[in-house]
Amino acid sequence: MNTSISSVAHIRTLLESLPGEDAVATAAWAVREPQLTKPAGSLGRLEDLGRWLSAWQGRHPPRLDRVCARVFAGNHGVAALGVSAFPPEVTAQMVANFQHGGAAINQLCQTFGTELQVISLELDRPTADFTQGPAMGEGEFAAAFQAGMAAVPDDCDLLCVGEMGIGNTTPAAAIPCALYGGEAGFWTGRGTGIDNDGLDRKTQVVAAGVARHQGLTGLDILRCLGGRELAAMAGAVLAARLKRVPVLLDGYVCTAAVAPLAAENPKALDHCVVAHASAEPGHRRLMERLNKQPLFDLGLRLGEASGAALAVGVVRAALACHTGMATFAEAGVSDS
Amino acid sequence: MNTSISSVAHIRTLLESLPGEDAVATAAWAVREPQLTKPAGSLGRLEDLGRWLSAWQGRHPPRLDRVCARVFAGNHGVAALGVSAFPPEVTAQMVANFQHGGAAINQLCQTFGTELQVISLELDRPTADFTQGPAMGEGEFAAAFQAGMAAVPDDCDLLCVGEMGIGNTTPAAAIPCALYGGEAGFWTGRGTGIDNDGLDRKTQVVAAGVARHQGLTGLDILRCLGGRELAAMAGAVLAARLKRVPVLLDGYVCTAAVAPLAAENPKALDHCVVAHASAEPGHRRLMERLNKQPLFDLGLRLGEASGAALAVGVVRAALACHTGMATFAEAGVSDS
Secondary structure, eight states: OOOOOOOHHHHHHHHHSOOOOOHHHHHHHHHHGGGBSSOTTTTHHHHHHHHHHHHHHTOSSOOOSOEEEEEEEOOOGGGGGSOOSSOTHHHHHHHHHHHTTOSHHHHHHHHTTEEEEEEEOOTTSOOOOTTTSOSSOHHHHHHHHHHHHHTSOTTOSEEEEEEEOTTTHHHHHHHHHHHHOOOHHHHOOOTTTOOHHHHHHHHHHHHHHHHHTTTOOHHHHHHHHOOHHHHHHHHHHHHHHHTTOOEEEOSHHHHHHHHHHHHHOTTTTTTEEEOBOOSSHHHHHHHHHHTOOOSBOOOOOOOTTHHHHHHHHHHHHHHHHHHHSOBHHHHTOOOO | OOOOOOOHHHHHHHHHSOOOOOHHHHHHHHHHGGGBSSOTTTTHHHHHHHHHHHHHHTOSSOOOSOEEEEEEEOOOGGGGGSOOSSOTHHHHHHHHHHHTTOSHHHHHHHHTTEEEEEEEOOTTSOOOOTTTSOSSOHHHHHHHHHHHHHTSOTTOSEEEEEEEOTTTHHHHHHHHHHHHOOOHHHHOOOTTTOOHHHHHHHHHHHHHHHHHTTTOOHHHHHHHHOOHHHHHHHHHHHHHHHTTOOEEEOSHHHHHHHHHHHHHOTTTTTTEEEOBOOSSHHHHHHHHHHTOOOSBOOOOOOOTTHHHHHHHHHHHHHHHHHHHSOBHHHHTOOOO
């Protein structure tokens, strides 16, 4: 069921008719949950996660047999403007590190039984400098979006989405600035750890990019101010919806990449949970706009889907409680 | 190295000379961590957890070969005063549920490779009603404290501490109220889900208990206003310190049980991380007094060591990153 994406208009058509929560599976969850041997509501968000898996997988009990992390890598024209503490060649170096198992995401995936795939998107051909013109043309954008869609297996039970791309917290700031307004400085952070001068430079780049691309909406903002790995993440999240796969979003870059989907259709991210609040200050501001509550806030600011992969443990725990606990009747426990 | 506890005075002696952080292991952590292929500090609290394991295990790299959860169960004289939504026989019923693998804690321990042991403390002999006199005599208190100490294996690498005891959020409120002052209502919450009338009754019980036992400090507060499972948790946390075992504390009852140790020696809980912020409002207030930041806040309010057991996943992830990641040199990644 992989769709060939031809244009922004084509994606907009897909976004018009999205599947919703499965009422039968959700009802089955709601019958079982209050019977389990605990005070009602006492597992807090673990209970919500069980409901969420049921609703979006469309089955009860839900399963976590195949959990997939997909990390998309891209390079950015704006990286030449001195917006990052690291040189652009680190994108490819880190992709090699992923492939050899040496990065944080490898350890996190291994800890929680998650299958990792890294998708490099034309690393030797950075996107255009968005202060001068659109980061991507229509064809480039559609290809990157489709690469993301194609990365989601039909039988995936839970998807973690993340990225690697030196310079990509600059598009991550520009996208919400264009979508929601506000000063560039409100959305711009230190990324991998840029100094004060660098932060000033980066903020000016964000402001110049947003000024250059006035009057756009949703997916056109993603095309003109984003990057290939951001387009791919948006594609993966849309494909997951169409395939009934719940999604764990990662940090600032990931959430910024998918915010344009919500601008096109306010229900487009209903199957997504934001795993964590990034240390990048714009992330929390962006989550407020999207009405999303992160699962945890551990000061992570790495990207690579690391926060999403860490949250897989919490989701596995939630499923284990919902499916494995005894009911009051089974255990002979008085229920009040 | 199990110590036979004879009295409160004896415990105070043990609290006078506690081992501190291991400087050699901590230094070894600090040499390795900045070499790993990520921007400095970008794994946030996962980095801190690696340091914490090294410092308190006293070895680098630290290990998580044997992770233990110890759940202590007790019954309470105050339960007869209508302070809980559940009848007191549920304590024993839930212990049976733990033994048959049907509770939330069983699923959480299984998910993250944690060994579970449940220790029942004279369930058929509730502590005395603390509004009328001390909850426990010196001998009863010492026996419960020692049962907690004896439950910590010498070769344990990480300890999760928790409890089961219908009515025990009442002593959990009374202890910080006696230690730190403030109105009883500031420390008293709904526990398993008591209604408004019950909450009023419970608050009056807390106030009456604190008024009945004026002028006490630290461990005497724990003896007079606590319960056997609370004394045992304090004993387990002290034994863990003496055996160089880092501890994950659970929610309100667990944190209240060990707060008297900090009142005796402000460094007594330095080897402990509070796993989560309970939905019980007093927990956050108590953590502020203890200068502890929870790892996450997922609205849990179950007890049973459930929050601590959930945090084991996060600690395993932290260790996997610290030990398994490649260095910049190994991976050939430019480090800025």
